[in-house]
Amino acid sequence: MITSPATNAPPEVGATLQRMRLARGLTLEDLSRIAGVSKSMLSQIEREKANPTIAITWRLANALGVQIGELLSSEPREVEAIRVLDAHETPTLPGNHAGYVLRILGPMELAGKYEWYELTLAPGGELASQAHDPGTNEHLTVLHGSVEIEVGTSKRKLKTGGTARYGADQNHVLRNTGKTEAKALLVVVHR
Structure with a gap:
């Protein structure tokens, strides 16, 4: 099976990260403090100038209260009537x-x-x-x-x-x- 180059491209996390951050009313500084990721790194990720490591993606997902897959997805998620976080989340x-x-x-x-x-x-x-x-x-x-x-x-x-x-x-x-x-x-x- 031949795949197109776009299929092999890494996910563009920046727009999703920015959408989630703004939806929660967080500044870059707020998210930096909560996630323990530098403000400059967050800015680079949001501008698609850098791709986060798995460790940084995990920290950002935890800080935003979402599953790591949601942060890697460009599809907006349907809002749940009841949002439950398991202890590990x-x-x-x-x-x-x-x-x-x-x-x-x-x-x-x-x-x-x-x-x-x-x-x-x-x-x-x-x-x-x-x-x-x-x-x-x-x-x-x-x-x-x-x-x-x-x-x-x-x-x-x-x-x-x-x-x-x-x-x-x-x-x-x-x-x-x-x-x-x-x-x-x-x-x-x-x-």
């Missing part, structure tokens, strides 16, 4: 070096406005964040274990079932000082 920011795993539960189109995460902290693990934009607040509910919250010079310990609300527009740290794993829901509200 949930974008995750591994901070294993610092003893945390942050699963992105909120949809990407709300990133930069409202974000929610499942935070898992190993014993001794911590998630240290620089100040977010002025007026940003975080709401942390501990599902099990305990978490120490440090905001500026203030520290508070939170146990299972407790919720802390604090300004995240200054440096802050979420730390597991216990001997067992801690898990929490973290909601970030940007102003």
Whole structure:
């Protein structure tokens, strides 16, 4: 069987990536931060100046909350009445070096406005964040274990079932000082 040269061409991911990014209201900078791919690389991919590696395509698909095949397809996908993400499809920011795993539960189109995460902290693990934009607040509910919250010079310990609300527009740290794993829901509200 003879195939045409177009059949053997790599998929043009750029237009699909841009369509999905814009449909979610994300800037190149937003997607860069979420996916861990440089803004310049994203720009090159969208302009069809570069083809992403499988690893980058996988990170972009996870960040956008889609299957990798959807990103490689030029066919627009029919919108589902109920969109379900299996656990392995949930974008995750591994901070294993610092003893945390942050699963992105909120949809990407709300990133930069409202974000929610499942935070898992190993014993001794911590998630240290620089100040977010002025007026940003975080709401942390501990599902099990305990978490120490440090905001500026203030520290508070939170146990299972407790919720802390604090300004995240200054440096802050979420730390597991216990001997067992801690898990929490973290909601970030940007102003």
